[in-house]
Amino acid sequence: MTGNISNKRKAYIFTMKALMFISVGITCALVLFLIGYVLIKGIPNISWELVSTKPSYLSGKIGILPDILNTLYIILATLLVVLPLGVGAAVYLTEYARNKKMVATIEYAAETLSGIPSIIYGLVGMLFFCQFLNMKTSLLAGAMTLVIMNLPTVMRTTQESLKTVPQSYREGAFGLGAGKWRVIHTVVLPECVDGVVTGCILSVGRILGESAALLFTAGFAHALNGIIEGLSSSGATLTVALYVYAKEQGEFEIAFAIAAILMIMTLLINLLADCVGVYFRRRKN
């Protein structure tokens, strides 16, 4: 079949195929190089001492335990606030809203939010949460900033999963005499767990990687705190710590150790997201 096409067409096909293979090759090589380089440079620098101590000026040793804890605190605080808000917004859009214009406005606002760069979130977070609401530079102010950033994500995943809840479930419950709120919290909400879980995982990934929005809202401190004290004081997350160690202090070994930890976490989160997706799809069928 390929025997009777002109040389010009053959050349075109060959070029296009070559370009495709080269591009896929470059993409895959980039991913492999990034993972390999960061892990090889970083893993040898990860030690128990590094992850279990705080930085000490006396001994001149650097520990990243405070940064790890700060990251956990900020993830917890953000999820705790963003989940009810995002799920609530999604429920309103799919279950309550009747006005098409209103739905379009809310969805447009969510899209706009997901397009705004994190540095702008950082600035507005600083002005609004740190200064106007007087939270000072604190993990809590950082978490609130991240809540706004992650709101569209949680809202969208929940909304998508709410759309797959069969209308007959709702009608059945209404038919039995249940009120709207009762139908929502007994029939609809339990069916959208998959969307909420996916939203959670995506948000955790985004919070873990965020740095520009946290620089001016959560600050750079490396103090070892409990969660309550931690949230009300300034603290660096792992990404911010990486930036400070690499850019300001030239501590590249520490920076690579943190980068390797972040890379492993990213790998795990992506894996988890895939597994959760497969699990819920199976359960629904």
Place this chain on the structure above:
Amino acid sequence: MKNKVKTMELVVHGIFLILGLITVAAVLLISVYLIISGIPAIKEIGFFEFMFGKEWAPTVSESKFGILPFILTSVYGTAGAILLGTPIGFFTAVYLAKMASPRVKRIVSAAVSLLAGIPSVVYGLVGMLVLVPAIREFFDIPDGASLLAAIIVLSVMVLPSIIKVSLTALEAVPREYEEGSLALGATPVETYFRVSVPAAKSGIAAAIVLGVGRAIGEAMAVIMVSGNVANMPSLFESVRFLTTAVSSEMSYATAGSLHQQALFSIALVLFVFIMLINATLNFFLKRQKEE
């Protein structure tokens, strides 16, 4: 009893309405804050002086607040990243959508998702220690931290957006179009590029616009590889972007000074760029839906 239930339903409805409107409130909050804090400095410095001034020297006694270098650096940097990233992303997407076996597609898609998930500071770190020295040696210049380094890092960072959105658009092309082309004697590769790609052009355009948005908004990776000096943009010189101008000086600008207000104005300019990009993105996404 019945009334009680009714009131409860109304209250719940009200709560959900408020939750639904939070996104709108957040957008308004961000816009209002940026406008209120960004306008004063522009007024004081003068719009043209601010936007087209070539010199940025906020801390000397005869301070100068011209942000043309930042604007041009952001525009050139983004354009460069898109020029480098788009062909790679585009051809990868076509391969994944049309030619790859399900297994290859699954693995490469996972790799692309991973690329999207890597924190920007990690890109910055690798760029700082691999790319910057490589550029210094290869082009024999005193410092490799330059616009070129930023362009290369950004082109990698926009790849996932371009690949994923183009892939979705290409997969949505109706099977009949391709079957028609194949039946007329076109080979599969010709069909992909002359039938499938034109049919998915709005989606691919949206993918590129999304990439533009990602590139122009990136701060941390860029600050680590671009050297951060307020020069007019040149490929081998240290440069400063709109985003990095804000992030590098915000921590030491005196609160309430013209310097800090000017930084808010820079953020406002960036925000206007982003809003224009969002509007373009929506235009293409809408057209794709209509097609």
